[in-house]
Amino acid sequence: RKEVEQDPGPFNVPEGATVAFNCTYSNSASQSFFWYRQDCRKEPKLLMSVYSSGNEDGRFTAQLNRASQYISLLIRDSKLSDSATYLCVVNRPGTYKYIFGTGTRLKVLA
Amino acid sequence: EAGVTQFPSHSVIEKGQTVTLRCDPISGHDNLYWYRRVMGKEIKFLLHFVKESKQDESGMPNNRFLAERTGGTYSTLKVQPAELEDSGVYFCASSLGLAGEKVYFGPGTRLTVT
Numbered sequence: 001r002k003e004v005e006q007d008p009g010p011f012n013v014p015e016g017a018t019v020a021f022n023c024t025y026s027n028s029a030s031q032s033f034f035w036y037r038q039d040c041r042k043e044p045k046l047l048m049s050v051y052s053s054g055n056e057d058g059r060f061t062a063q064l065n066r067a068s069q070y071i072s073l074l075i076r077d078s079k080l081s082d083s084a085t086y087l088c089v090v091n092r093p094g095t096y097k098y099i100f101g102t103g104t105r106l107k108v109l110a
Numbered sequence: 111e112a113g114v115t116q117f118p119s120h121s122v123i124e125k126g127q128t129v130t131l132r133c134d135p136i137s138g139h140d141n142l143y144w145y146r147r148v149m150g151k152e153i154k155f156l157l158h159f160v161k162e163s164k165q166d167e168s169g170m171p172n173n174r175f176l177a178e179r180t181g182g183t184y185s186t187l188k189v190q191p192a193e194l195e196d197s198g199v200y201f202c203a204s205s206l207g208l209a210g211e212k213v214y215f216g217p218g219t220r221l222t223v224t
Contacts, residue, residue, distance in 0.1 A: 004152075032211075043114075043201060043215040044153070087153070095166060096141060096205075098213060100153040 001026055006088050006101035014109050017078050021104045023088030024070045032091035035062055035073045037084045038103065044087055047073075078108045112136065114216035116202050122222045128190040131219045133202030135184070141205040142185050143213065144177060148198040156200075159185060171196075192223045 006023045013019045025033075033050035048055065050062040050071050061074040075082055088101035115134045123129050135142045144156040156175070157167040161182035170177070174193070179185040189196055202216040 002152075041220075043217045045215070046212055049212070096143070096158050097155045097166065097169075098143075098145075099155070100145075102152045 002101075003027060003092070003099045004088055004090050004101040006104050008102055008104060010105040010107055012107045012109055013078055015078055015080060017108075018074065018076045019078055019106065020072055020074045021086055021088075021106075022070050022072050023101050023104075024068075025088075025090045025099075026069070027090070027093060028066075028069060029093040030090045031093060033062075033064055033071050034089040034091075034098075035060075035071075036087040036089055038087055039084050044089075047086070075106075078106075080108050080110060082106060083108045114202055114204050114214055116200075116216040116219050118219060119217065120220045120222075122224065123192055124224055125194055126191045127223075128188065129192055129221060131187045131189075131200055131202075131221070133185045133187070133216060135202070135204030136214055139204035139206055139214075140182070141207065141213075142179060143203040143205075144185070144187055145201040145203060145215075146198050147201070147218075148195070153201065156187075189221075192221075194223050197221055197223045 035047040036044040037047045038044045050064050054063040059076045063072045085103040085105050087103045090099050117132045142159040147153045155169040158165045159179045176188045199218040201218045203213045205213045
């Protein structure tokens with residue numbers, strides 16, 4: 001079983017739609033969680049950290065469910081510019097190592 | 111503030127040749143990481159420097175890979191001799207000090223071994 005698992009998609013949604021991605025992680029001791037965004041042939045860029053209490057940044061909401069060991073990312077009012085691959089990243093406990101999911105591809109259609 | 115920079119952006123070499131990738135982290139970042147994405151796979155950790163010291167090199171594939179960070183500033187990753195399976199995108203990243211804090215990635219070096 002992979003340490004971090006994501007549905008690779010693609011998710012094709014119309015502009016203005018709400019879309020949600022989930023990611024599961026296997027190490028219950030994990031403490032740090034992130035969503036990164038990666039555009040085609042570019043570097044991953046931090047979208048948001050994920051906190052236990054959940055956090056929101058504009059149209060983006062991230063949540064953590066420790067009991068079920070998953071994190072989620074909700075994007076409201078999708079824009080064409082949201083089209084990208086969204087990477088779920090978990091820090092391996094006791095290390096500085098990031099464990100990446102394979103990414104979920106999102107395509108927002110006009 | 112300048113981000114993480116990497117050189118070259120692309121490299122095409124033949125099997126058996128040597129390639130050296132360079133990374134300049136964000137100024138003041140003690141932590142420097144190398145990651146790699148092989149086609150169709152997830153991004154995977156290679157190694158971690160704190161200043162000039164290797165903290166964790168558990169992700170290095172084999173002894174054909176050598177990373178250095180002399181003086182604790184920029185880092186190089188040498189592949190010698192390169193094999194076909196080394197093709198992929200090599201990302202460098204850096205962060206300030208604490209585990210779990212924000213890590214900033216460079217644009218990557220796309221390596222193709224033919």
